Amino acid sequence: MNQLFTIGYEGAALEDFLGRLVRHRIQVLVDVRELAGSRRPGFSKSALSAALSAAGIEYRHERALGSPRDIRHKLRADGNLQAFFRSFDAYLRTQTNVLEQLAETCMGNVALMCFERDYTTCHRFSVARELGRLADLVPVHMTVEHGPVRQTPRVHPRQGLPAA
Numbered sequence: 001m002n003q004l005f006t007i008g009y010e011g012a013a014l015e016d017f018l019g020r021l022v023r024h025r026i027q028v029l030v031d032v033r034e035l036a037g038s039r040r041p042g043f044s045k046s047a048l049s050a051a052l053s054a055a056g057i058e059y060r061h062e063r064a065l066g067s068p069r070d071i072r073h074k075l076r077a078d079g080n081l082q083a084f085f086r087s088f089d090a091y092l093r094t095q096t097n098v099l100e101q102l103a104e105t106c107m108g109n110v111a112l113m114c115f116e117r118d119y120t121t122c123h124r125f126s127v128a129r130e131l132g133r134l135a136d137l138v139p140v141h142m143t144v145e146h147g148p149v150r151q152t153p154r155v156h157p158r159q160g161l162p163a164a
Helices: 014-023 043-054 069-078 081-105 124-136
Strands: 003-008 026-031 056-060 111-116
Touching: 003 124, 014 026, 014 043, 026 043, 043 056, 043 111, 056 124, 069 081, 081 124
Parallel strands: 003 111, 026 056, 026 111
Antiparallel strands: none
16 A cells, blocks of 8 residues: 545535545545445445446445444434544454455555545544554545535526526
8 A cells, every 4th residue: 555545525526526536546445334325426336336447446345444333323313423433443443354454455545435524523534543554654634625516596486587
């Protein structure tokens, strides 16, 4: 592994996300979501894998590095990030073999991906820290620059269209 990055796709368009990966010469994207589905177009496992392949980037889904359901649901219920990270870090210590295998088999520039834009609120922060320790690398946390947002004027059904 040459370099280790992390990236979240929250609020990003697939095109902007892929552009960021290409600009950083990412060769392997490791999806660290437990469930690799998404409501955002293009970010579910099959669609994302195909888009990455077209861009020359290998896709790997490492379900074991995702945050287990019970830990995610507890965070959703109590909002306690410190407790979340304590629980997730304890879980992550049981996945050392997966981390070691990634450190040995991933070549080139590698990015860990999950949903959250802010890496400090995402379990990938812990995964990156531990993988970086094993590979003797300092993780770089990327964000996706967003393209221009197109605003569509909202028109109430009883209103006329704005004058041109």
